[in-house]
Amino acid sequence: MAKVLMKGNEAIAEAAVRAGCLNYFAYPITPQSEIGEYLARRLPEVGGMFLQAESEIAVVYMLYGAAGCGARAFTSSSSPGISLMSEGISYLVGAQLPAVFVNIMRGGPGLGGILPSQADYLQAVKGAGHGDCRMFVLAPASVQEAADMMADAFALAEKYRNPVMVLGDGLIGQMMEPVSFKAQKAVAMENKSAWATTGMSARDGNTPNLVKSLHLDPALLNQHNLDLKAKYERMAREEMRWEMYNAEGDYQVLLVSFGTMSRVCRTAVDMLKAKGVDVALLRPITLFPFPEEQIAMAAERSCCKAVLSVEMNMGQMVDDVKRSVGRQKPVSWYGKCGGEVPTPEEVAGVVEKTIADMDFT
Structure with missing residues (x-):
């Protein structure tokens, strides 16, 4: 496959488009802002949409809405921006919605600095959201691997109906390396009519789909968390890398x-x-x-x-x-x-x- 010299952020953006993602919601923050800049031009070329929200909090609920409708969607941000999304991440996990997050980490705590860091490890793997909430987390070591992981991230999010994070750092986002893109055909999300709010005409039966994370019955909430735990254990059995x-x-x-x-x-x-x-x-x-x-x-x-x-x-x-x-x-x-x-x-x-x-x- 032919290779092209690309900045990491731009390679991530192009890989998402080639994976069939036409919905991107984000708010600019360094050192990942080039993802949004690239997609503002690229997505309209393929019939997609980039919507810049007024805040990261708004971003994550736009993502929730798109995912709830069965659309392939993702966002990107950097450390404090991901912190603002953490409540919505937990809602996505609780509602079992597939979505992809890219975090190009910067130093912290607080505003910290825009230079490369790996200081969001605990946030990604332990504290992505409240409750017994887990994200599948991939950590690329090169621009090529970051691009490859984008296709994998959408597939994993949809397989497990769970948010997936690609966790890079400022070096991954800003450095330029030769990259090739997998020849792939965008595959429609499987079985989404069983859970997504696609409208009654899109599925058999008379029971409407309800996307929610609220379970007021303690026995039902306990069982829901046991089901999520079983899903995480399946991830460990089948997807460890x-x-x-x-x-x-x-x-x-x-x-x-x-x-x-x-x-x-x-x-x-x-x-x-x-x-x-x-x-x-x-x-x-x-x-x-x-x-x-x-x-x-x-x-x-x-x-x-x-x-x-x-x-x-x-x-x-x-x-x-x-x-x-x-x-x-x-x-x-x-x-x-x-x-x-x-x-x-x-x-x-x-x-x-x-x-x-x-x-x-």
Whole structure:
């Protein structure tokens, strides 16, 4: 397939169009504003619509309305914008509506800064919305992967009738890389007549579809949450994604890192290997569901003496890594926040210090 040099935000936007999404609602916020700029021009060319709302709160309920009608729709924002959408995300989960969110993260808390960060890990995988609310979360490590994940995100959202988030950072959104787009034919959403508000003429029977998240009967609400929990467990069984690097032989330290930070770690692994220090890298591609078993199996190998979680935040993923590893091996964290990106040399230095501080005999 031919490749074209594109900025990450624009590649994400084009991939959404090619996935058959003709409905985009958003409010501008850096470092993802180019998605809206691109779609303002691109969507009318294919009969689609970009509607800029007056706020992120309005955006998420536009998304709710479109999804409730069975339309393929998505939005994009950055950290504080996603925070404003969190109530609506919970409503989407509760009503079991498919929608796609793109979060090109910036530093925080508060307004923070517009430089790259991974400081929304906890928000995405633990606190996307109130109640027992979960989103499926994908973390791309390149512009190509971000584009590929957009098609996957719509398919997953519709398969599970649940919001899906593509969680990138400022580097993913702003850097330019060669990208090719999958040859794909937009497939209509399956079985939407069973739940969407498409009108009585669109389905058999006389019972109208009601899109809601309100369940006043405690027994019904409990059962509803049990059904959602079963859906999340099915996601974990069927959709878990991760990648191992340099794990064919023995390794002394296991690095765990996601997104663009994992690319820095990959370079650090190569640098250490050239010096005779064997280190492996496990990259979670799905942050929810999280590859706990895979991390546990990689850490329990006798050659592995320590695990290091490397992140562009203050250690948000490290607790999940610790839970995965248990007490079998020591787990530590290294990272930076606010827009500073740890260099391969810095990561390699932390690994060497970890080895020096431990008895590896």
